[in-house]
Amino acid sequence: MQSFKFIDLFAGIGGMRQAAEMNGGTCVFSSEINREAAATYEANFGERPYGDITRADENDIPDHDVIFGGFPCQPFSICGFKRGFEDARGTLFFDILRIAKAKRPSCLVLENVKHFASHDKGNTLRVVVAALEEIGYSVAVEVINAVDFGLPQNRDRTIIVASLNGTFDFGKLVQSERVTVASVLESNGPFEYVDPAEYTLLGDDVVKVQKQSGLRFVGYRNRNLRKVGVREGTEHLSRVHKQPNRIYCATATHPTLAAGESSGRYWILIDGVVRKLTQRECYRLQGFPDSFEISGSATAAYRQIGNSVPVPMIAEVVRAAGEQGLIAVSDGVEARRAA
Numbered sequence: 001m002q003s004f005k006f007i008d009l010f011a012g013i014g015g016m017r018q019a020a021e022m023n024g025g026t027c028v029f030s031s032e033i034n035r036e037a038a039a040t041y042e043a044n045f046g047e048r049p050y051g052d053i054t055r056a057d058e059n060d061i062p063d064h065d066v067i068f069g070g071f072p073c074q075p076f077s078i079c080g081f082k083r084g085f086e087d088a089r090g091t092l093f094f095d096i097l098r099i100a101k102a103k104r105p106s107c108l109v110l111e112n113v114k115h116f117a118s119h120d121k122g123n124t125l126r127v128v129v130a131a132l133e134e135i136g137y138s139v140a141v142e143v144i145n146a147v148d149f150g151l152p153q154n155r156d157r158t159i160i161v162a163s164l165n166g167t168f169d170f171g172k173l174v175q176s177e178r179v180t181v182a183s184v185l186e187s188n189g190p191f192e193y194v195d196p197a198e199y200t201l202l203g204d205d206v207v208k209v210q211k212q213s214g215l216r217f218v219g220y221r222n223r224n225l226r227k228v229g230v231r232e233g234t235e236h237l238s239r240v241h242k243q244p245n246r247i248y249c250a251t252a253t254h255p256t257l258a259a260g261e262s263s264g265r266y267w268i269l270i271d272g273v274v275r276k277l278t279q280r281e282c283y284r285l286q287g288f289p290d291s292f293e294i295s296g297s298a299t300a301a302y303r304q305i306g307n308s309v310p311v312p313m314i315a316e317v318v319r320a321a322g323e324q325g326l327i328a329v330s331d332g333v334e335a336r337r338a339a
């Protein structure tokens with residue numbers, strides 16, 4: 001079977017591209033405005049993405065079957081009562097829309113933050129769905145979590161699948177066994193350990209595993225203490241609010257890698273000591289293979305992986321879309337699953 005052609009919009013460092021290629025897809029166009037992310041993309045895929053997508057003429061984009069895009073979340077300013085295509089004008093989602101309208105790919109796989117659905121009181125999602133429906137697509141939306149797809153990271157993401165050939169059924173996604181952070185740790189350093197005088201571990205009576213996410217918050221670094229608004233007896237909780245100070249247990253799940261965390265302050269407790277996750281470990285938390293070349297400054301590397309997607313989670317969406325006849329995934333992929 002001939003496999004699908006896709007375009008990679010808002011490509012970042014190519015998380016979506018990896019998920020598509022794992023399913024046999026061939027990339028025919030990519031776009032990424034950030035020069036450092038584009039350099040990492042080029043180092044790994046041998047292709048310099050087109051820059052600002054707002055400047056690309058949709059008619060110049062090669063024909064394709066699928067659009068992938070983790071587009072930035074922006075509010076729509078709606079005046080009047082009309083909803084749909086025109087309402088999206090002036091946003092980056094509109095660029096996805098105008099390309100879809102001109103090129104008629106059979107499917108779109110779009111990704112956004114968890115709160116996308118409630119953004120601007122639900123208006124943002126309403127406009128996105130209405131606009132896609134207006135140009136002929138059936139739209140399915142669901143928040144899914146990387147922790148259910150073989151990664152030890154609690155990362156909820158809104159996934160939108162729009163199709164010309166039926167409605168995607170999220171209920172058919174195959175979830176994987178849960179794994180812990182320990183499964184992605186490197187065996188050899190160098191590691192950045194934290195002096196025991198610089199952190200406080202909580203007693204077992206305080207430490208609880210959060211049921212749904214699998215997070216196990218075990219302590220905090222002794223800095224940036226909040227001095228105001230701290231109730232008596234809740235000192236540790238006052239530090240809990242500062243995410244970069246938190247320490248999580250490596251035999252549990254890790255919190256979401258954040259695009260805003262450019263210093264990589266992700267602390268874990270492993271074998272009784274506290275250390276920082278290495279860059280490679282962060283990339284593994286998103287399901288990037290060790291063959292992936294991490295490039296650029298440390299700041300850029302952390303920002304890029306925080307901005308990316310959990311590769312196996314998107315790969316499972318693509319596989320399921322193939323199974324449901326919405327994307328022509330290649331035969332080899334079926335074989336790989338069965339193996």
Ligand SMILES: C[S@@+](CC[C@H](N)C(=O)[O-])C[C@H]1O[C@@H](n2cnc3c(N)ncnc32)[C@H](O)[C@@H]1O
Nearest residue numbers: 010011012013015032033034052053070308309
């Ligand atoms: C949430 S990230 C998506 C990351 C990607 N899914 C990955 O796996 O790395 C959104 C990306 O859109 C890019 N972007 C924002 N505005 C853009 C534009 N006008 N044209 C092209 N890319 C843009 C940003 O630089 C950022 O890398």
